[in-house]
Amino acid sequence: MSRNCNMALEYHMPIEFHLGHQEIDRQHDVIYSLYNYFIGCNKTDREHNKCHETLSSISKYVIVHCNYEEELMKNIVYSKRDDHIIEHLQLIEITRIFQDRIDKDPDNNELIASYGEFFIDWFQHHVCITDRELINSLRQL
Ligand SMILES: [Fe+2]
Numbered sequence: 752m753s754r755n756c757n758m759a760l761e762y763h764m765p766i767e768f769h770l771g772h773q774e775i776d777r778q779h780d781v782i783y784s785l786y787n788y789f790i791g792c793n794k795t796d797r798e799h800n801k802c803h804e805t806l807s808s809i810s811k812y813v814i815v816h817c818n819y820e821e822e823l824m825k826n827i828v829y830s831k832r833d834d835h836i837i838e839h840l841q842l843i844e845i846t847r848i849f850q851d852r853i854d855k856d857p858d859n860n861e862l863i864a865s866y867g868e869f870f871i872d873w874f875q876h877h878v879c880i881t882d883r884e885l886i887n888s889l890r891q892l
């Protein structure tokens with residue numbers, strides 16, 4: 752059965768990614784939904800414009816989200832700030848590189864799958880370990 756690209760943001764983040772911070776959880780849910788929409792569009796509908804727009808939305812929204820967390824870090828004692836920011840920069844930069852490559856080669860499913868694998872590995876590690884540590888530090892205020 753074909754997945755309908757008009758169903759953006761239906762793919763809610765699984766409960767194991769919820770960290771108990773309302774705004775961060777909401778933003779992670781948006782990122783996760785966009786990622787799933789992007790992967791689903793590519794596999795089924797082959798609508799390159801929608802794939803392009805969705806990857807562009809991921810790219811922009813990830814920056815908004817990283818900036819939000821980095822603002823929170825300024826108000827607390829948080830020894831892992833630099834390492835956390837490096838992980839953010841890695842996601843932003845690799846997303847930008849894939850965006851360029853996919854724009855030039857939109858029919859390349861392996862490229863899109865590679866980005867998907869990178870993204871979900873990054874998301875799982877970063878949310879479950881790195882962001883969880885940040886939220887634990889925020890709770891100690
Ligand atoms: Fe983060």
Ligand SMILES: [Fe+2]
Pocket residue numbers: 775779816820878882
């Ligand atoms: Fe985050």
